[in-house]
Amino acid sequence: MTKVKTIYRQIDQLFSMSRSFGQKKKELKKAGQLDAAITGAATYDLYRAACMRFAKDLAERRGTTKFQICSVTSEEVRNFLERIKQIRRPETVHQYSSALEKLEKMTNKWFGRVSWKIDEFERPRRSREDVTVQRGPAYTPEEADRLIQELRKINPRAGDALEFIRATGCRAESIFGTVLKKGNKTYRDFSKAITAERINLQKRTVTLIEKGGKVREVRYDGQFHNLMQRLVQEASYGGIFAGVNQQTIYSQIKTIAEKSGFSGRGLHGMRKTFAVQRHKEYISRINELVKAKDWQGLAEEFSISEQKARRMCKNPLRKVVDVVSRLRLTRDLGHNRVEVTYRYVPRKEKKK
Incomplete structure (x- = not known):
């Protein structure tokens, strides 16, 4: 039997x-x-x-x-x-x-x-409202600046890692590698962690490999170009942030935030800061293209149909502009559903 x-x-x-x-x-x-x-x-x-x-x-x-x-x-x-x-x-x-x-x-x-x-x-x-709360909101620009500045005093490379997340919206695995299991043992795989070769200084983009090997290219803003140049110049063989301890950074962020009078939201809070800023930029860019009646540029930059771009130029509804910006933000964050962006950039509450 x-x-x-x-x-x-x-x-x-x-x-x-x-x-x-x-x-x-x-x-x-x-x-x-x-x-x-x-x-x-x-x-x-x-x-x-x-x-x-x-x-x-x-x-x-x-x-x-x-x-x-x-x-x-x-x-x-x-x-x-x-x-x-x-x-x-x-x-x-x-x-x-x-x-x-x-x-x-x-x-x-x-x-x-x-x-x-x-x-x-x-x-x-x-519903989109079901996914608006997740481990607290984004850091404000002032909070983000404070965290990076104070963390650099303790550990310069850790400060660079936090600013890199702010610049690219990458997940923690791009910094610290991926936790894998083999039998009862747990170890880190750094094969997907960011390397100098994946930072394109000319195009001002970073290639990220996350979530089971999915590849995406993210543009970084000009204010982070000096950081990227320095990371490439100082990089040795392997991961740029090799040796930076994830749990140590979490503890340091919490301590700095408490001393500064705000709540620490870990590394993910900085990813949300990237999302909020990028969403704001996309809204501004869409409105700029709509104002210029440049439906071709709108269709090309935001990967929407020409028909939809024409409609937006004729009647730029605020809700439609927001959704189109979130569609592109979804790709930047490496998500499959636009609804998830509401965790990062919540819908503004209507004034009563």
């Missing part, structure tokens, strides 16, 4: 086999492996936690942890998601259902055929 592993062990095994960190989705899709693969460490941790929560719920209801994952029914999956729907935000429900969809595909590839019919589950609608 075959010994049945616990549901937790089966899910853990499936996730281990799905791990494809650093691999490009396009290549995995060509090889027919994308459906059951997870390319990003953050997604891996998020999905695994959701599936383990599902496993715990199943085990409690069945009264045992030892049953085959192939015995899980679509009704059990639906009942779980319906309960989650009652107590969690719409965005979280989407995460759980996406995680279980991925688990279904993993199971079908490696363990046996299941059909959980998750696509038939009615997911709650996500």
Whole structure:
């Protein structure tokens, strides 16, 4: 008689086999492996936690942890998601259902055929207001200046790292590398961390490789050109910020902020500062093009159709201008959905 592993062990095994960190989705899709693969460490941790929560719920209801994952029914999956729907935000429900969809595909590839019919589950609608709050607002220009100035006094390279985030809107992984897991061991992979070769001083752009190997090119403003020149000149082989400790910087930011009379929002607060400034610049540029009736320039710079650009030049609705600026900001931040920009640049409250 075959010994049945616990549901937790089966899910853990499936996730281990799905791990494809650093691999490009396009290549995995060509090889027919994308459906059951997870390319990003953050997604891996998020999905695994959701599936383990599902496993715990199943085990409690069945009264045992030892049953085959192939015995899980679509009704059990639906009942779980319906309960989650009652107590969690719409965005979280989407995460759980996406995680279980991925688990279904993993199971079908490696363990046996299941059909959980998750696509038939009615997911709650996500609204932009649902994603406006996330770890506090952006730093104001004065707060950002203060943090960078004081951090440079303690650790010049750490101050450079913070200003680099302000200049490019990069994620922490571009500075400190990516945390990976191998068995029970955790280590950092610096292959995607920023190097001098990816700073183009002539074009004033930086090429970032983040979130499972996705590549994007971000323009930096002229005020940061001296920083970029110095980073390139001083760079040795490997990552520019090699040796800078992430947890140490977090602690130093918190201390500096408290002494300066404002709340420290870590490195992510500086990424939001970039977003707020860039959004403001895009709004200004769109209005400039609209005023000049330059619909061709508008279509080219902001990757919208010529028809839409013409309409905007004739009737520049404030809401449309805002959305078009956010579409471009979405690419700068490396996001897939424009709604996420509302976490970084919240909608202005209407005056009563």
